[in-house]
Amino acid sequence: xxxxxxxxxxxxxxxxxxxxxxxxxxxxxxxxxxxxxxxxxxxxxxxxxxxxxxxxxxxxxxxxxxxxxxxxxxxxxxxxxxxxxxxxxxxxxxxxxxxxxxxxxxxxxxxxxxxxxxxxxxxxxxxxxxxxxxxxxxxxxxxxxxxxxxxxxxxxxxxxxxxxxxxxxxxxxxxxxxxxxxxxxxxxxxxxxxxxxxxxxxxxxxxxxxxxxxxxxxxxxxxxxxxxxxxxxxxxxxxxxxxxxxxxxxxxxxxxxxxxxxxxxxxxxxxxxxxxxxxxxxxxxxxxxxxxxxxxxxxxxxxxxxxxxxxxxxxxxxxxxxxxxxxxx
Ligand SMILES: [Zn+2]
Numbered sequence: 001x002x003x004x005x006x007x008x009x010x011x012x013x014x015x016x017x018x019x020x021x022x023x024x025x026x027x028x029x030x031x032x033x034x035x036x037x038x039x040x041x042x043x044x045x046x047x048x049x050x051x052x053x054x055x056x057x058x059x060x061x062x063x064x065x066x067x068x069x070x071x072x073x074x075x076x077x078x079x080x081x082x083x084x085x086x087x088x089x090x091x092x093x094x095x096x097x098x099x100x101x102x103x104x105x106x107x108x109x110x111x112x113x114x115x116x117x118x119x120x121x122x123x124x125x126x127x128x129x130x131x132x133x134x135x136x137x138x139x140x141x142x143x144x145x146x147x148x149x150x151x152x153x154x155x156x157x158x159x160x161x162x163x164x165x166x167x168x169x170x171x172x173x174x175x176x177x178x179x180x181x182x183x184x185x186x187x188x189x190x191x192x193x194x195x196x197x198x199x200x201x202x203x204x205x206x207x208x209x210x211x212x213x214x215x216x217x218x219x220x221x222x223x224x225x226x227x228x229x230x231x232x233x234x235x236x237x238x239x240x241x242x243x244x245x246x247x248x249x250x251x252x253x254x255x256x257x258x259x260x261x262x263x264x265x266x267x268x269x270x271x272x273x274x275x276x277x278x279x280x281x282x283x284x285x286x287x288x289x290x291x292x293x294x295x296x297x298x299x300x301x302x303x304x305x306x307x308x309x310x311x312x313x314x315x316x317x318x319x320x321x322x323x324x325x326x327x328x329x
Contacts, residue, residue, distance in 0.1 A: 005052035009044065010202045010213070013195050017041050021187045025180050026107050031085075034187055038078075041191050045150040048200040054218075055256035057299075058147040058199040065297040069271040070151035077154035077161065081186045084165050088182055091173050101176030111184040114172055115235070118185060121168030123239040126232040129160070137278035138163075143228070144267030144277070146260045146299050148221055153193025157278060192235050209248055212237050219250050223262040227251060257302045266291045266300050 017037055024033045053059055061067050102110065129139035138160035145152055156164070173182065195202070196213045204211055212220075212233035220231040230247035233239050240246035260267060264287055268274055273291075280288045 001051040003052075005048040006201055006203045009048040009052070009198075009200050010195055010204065010211075012044060013041060013191050017044075017191055018184075018188055021184060022108060022111065025184055031183050034183070038187070038190060041194055042150060045194050045198045045200070048202075049149060049198055052201045053199045054201050054214075055147075055199065057256040058149050060299075063298045064147060064269070065299075066145070066269040069269055069274060070155065072271040073155045074151060076158055077156065078190075080158060080161050080165070081190070084169065085179065085182055085186060088173055088179050091170070092176075095174045099176055101172070101178070103176065103178060107180060107184075110178070110181045111188070114177055114181050114185040115188050117172055118168045118189065119234050119236055120239055121171070122164060122234045123232050125164055125167040126234075127243070127245070130229050130232070133283050135160070135163075136283055137281055140261055140264065140281060140283075141274050141277055143221060143261050144264045144274070146267065147199070147256070148197045148218060148259055149199040150194055150197065152197035154190075155274075157275065159278070189234070196234065210237055211235060212240070215254075216248075218254050218259070219247050221259045222250065222254060223258060223260040224251075225262065263287055264291065269297065 017040065021034055021037055024037070025031070049059055057063065102113070105113070126139075129135040138157045141157040141160070142152070142155055145155055169182070169185070172185075177185075192213075196217050200214070202214050204214070209216065212231055212235055216231050216237060220228050222228045227250075230245050231237065231240055232245055237246050263283070264281065266287060268277065268291055280290060282288070
């Protein structure tokens with residue numbers, strides 16, 4: 001089972017399930033059939049995480065105490081995606097200038113083009129989310145989580161999610177991307193987010209280092225000062241290689257307690273607290289008083305220890321994000 005999960009999880013998700021979604025859309029079946037496919041994607045992810053995890057600790061949901069928040073994030077994320085797709089006819093009406101999109105291409109190549117363009121758009125937006133303090137406050141909701149597993153991909157602040165979609169998807173809609181392609185793109189992004197953050201020790205063979213998933217993405221989520229400011233890509237690492245933010249190996253081995261934001265070791269586990277976090281968290285000024293909890297979860301406790309050690313070694317994540325400075329540049 002372990003070998004099966006390591007070698008077949010990523011291809012099953014990225015090729016198998018997306019092919020099935022393509023089949024549904026290409027044959028004109030109801031988009032509602034994508035919902036059970038997405039359910040299969042989640043089930044496959046959780047099964048693979050059990051069979052071949054990076055860290056057993058990341059599968060311990062009780063220690064992290066965030067299951068309810070994660071389910072609410074899942075609902076909020078899919079709701080925003082559905083709204084985005086429903087808005088397309090309105091956007092087309094609002095921007096009658098269209099016709100640049102290659103609608104004459106086969107559907108599969110349009111979906112691929114959309115995915116590549118969105119990958120670049122998300123990467124650019126992601127880069128600035130780590131550079132501009134106002135965006136970082138919103139994006140910190142995604143980074144505060146102390147582990148990586150299936151749900152992480154959809155843990156985003158709705159305001160950040162909306163800006164993300166405006167930057168990466170709206171231009172494609174304005175130049176005429178059809179609804180069928182937009183639906184396929186939304187499905188592809190959902191599955192990619194699952195694979196990117198899942199706690200599955202996937203073996204990628206010749207694609208190792210070229211996809212922004214697994215270990216490559218772990219480096220982006222470390223709570224070691226400014227070291228997480230690398231590997232911004234959603235799926236491909238080529239964009240990071242082009243702008244010089246690609247990092248192939250971490251500076252030291254990554255442990256189960258190394259995920260998160262070092263300023264926020266007690267990152268809240270409640271959905272509603274996470275919603276107000278961008279408005280109470282001031283990058284560079286330490287953890288807001290309301291998060292210094294009296295009853296931390298075991299996972300928060302472990303991360304607080306790591307954070308203290310990290311600060312003693314001189315890292316300063318907050319100053320970086322409030323000032324936009326990067327010692328490595
Ligand atoms: Zn990030």
